[in-house]
Amino acid sequence: MKSGSIRLRLRQTLNAFLPSAARLRNWLVVILLVVAAITTIFIASADISLSTSTASTQNFDSIGTAATATLPTDFRVDKPATVRTVGTYAAALTATSLAGGNSLSTTAQNGIYNFGAGVATSATDRAIGFLSSGTATSSGNLYAKYVNNTGSQLSGLNVAYKVEKYRGGSNAAGFRVQLFYSFDGSTWTTAGSSFLTSFTADANNNGFITAPGTTVNVSSPLTVNIPNASNFYLAWNYSVSSGTTTTNAQALAIDDISILGTGGGGGPTVTLVPPSL
Numbered sequence: 189m190k191s192g193s194i195r196l197r198l199r200q201t202l203n204a205f206l207p208s209a210a211r212l213r214n215w216l217v218v219i220l221l222v223v224a225a226i227t228t229i230f231i232a233s234a235d236i237s238l239s240t241s242t243a244s245t246q247n248f249d250s251i252g253t254a255a256t257a258t259l260p261t262d263f264r265v266d267k268p269a270t271v272r273t274v275g276t277y278a279a280a281l282t283a284t285s286l287a288g289g290n291s292l293s294t295t296a297q298n299g300i301y302n303f304g305a306g307v308a309t310s311a312t313d314r315a316i317g318f319l320s321s322g323t324a325t326s327s328g329n330l331y332a333k334y335v336n337n338t339g340s341q342l343s344g345l346n347v348a349y350k351v352e353k354y355r356g357g358s359n360a361a362g363f364r365v366q367l368f369y370s371f372d373g374s375t376w377t378t379a380g381s382s383f384l385t386s387f388t389a390d391a392n393n394n395g396f397i398t399a400p401g402t403t404v405n406v407s408s409p410l411t412v413n414i415p416n417a418s419n420f421y422l423a424w425n426y427s428v429s430s431g432t433t434t435t436n437a438q439a440l441a442i443d444d445i446s447i448l449g450t451g452g453g454g455g456p457t458v459t460l461v462p463p464s465l
């Protein structure tokens with residue numbers, strides 16, 4: 189056999205095993221599509237899943253004791269300069285900036301707190317809170333982003349959380365936490381009076397030897413239709429209860445959030461049209 193024909197046969201054999209450029213390109217496209225799909229699934233599942241059987245809970249104890257503590261995934265915070273104002277989830281921050289606990293000072297800095305139930309630097313039970321001053325942190329918001337991936341529309345949520353007080357405040361208007369909800373994280377609807385926790389004025393601005401000094405349990409159904417595959421946002425808004433004077437503020441925090449979907453399992457909405465007469 190001539191060496192030329194051997195080389196030809198060798199090349200034909202190699203070609204049979206080696207993928208062509210076109211085949212390589214097709215495989216590359218398939219791999220890229222798979223990576224994109226996995227990334228999409230990962231991003232979609234990053235939001236906190238709503239469930240009708242197991243409540244989504246958050247006690248913030250995993251954030252540690254640092255003043256600059258990163259919030260749990262899908263929780264954010266901000267401190268608008270206007271009273272009783274909810275900002276946007278997209279622009280909010282992912283970390284606290286101050287720490288506090290027992291005996292919070294009468295001159296404590298305004299801002300977003302990682303509060304510890306006990307000694308600030310070592311308490312393991314943490315909560316996210318706020319303190320206004322006369323000129324800053326006129327509002328404080330804690331945001332959470334959920335997704336309804338139950339496969340059905342939900343007709344509501346059972347919402348429970350605690351509002352904890354970490355410092356008294358003699359502001360005559362008192363301070364409060366009002367829950368809001370949203371489908372896009374920027375347009376907010378009040379969750380109503382069942383989710384309003386108000387505190388009347390204290391005699392002074394002292395902290396508590398054992399913090400928090402007061403804990404209020406909030407637990408109530410929230411009636412709202414949440415379509416399947418829809419995002420749903422909650423915002424706990426801290427602010428002075430009325431007026432615009434924010435001096436002598438109370439420090440309040442949110443803890444032990446529990447969210448359970450209700451009314452799932454129904455089919456698509458059917459609109460009955462009466463027959464014309």
Ligand SMILES: [Ca+2]
Nearest residue numbers: 305313315443
């Ligand atoms: Ca607590």
Ligand SMILES: [Ca+2]
Nearest residue numbers: 247313314443
């Ligand atoms: Ca906690």
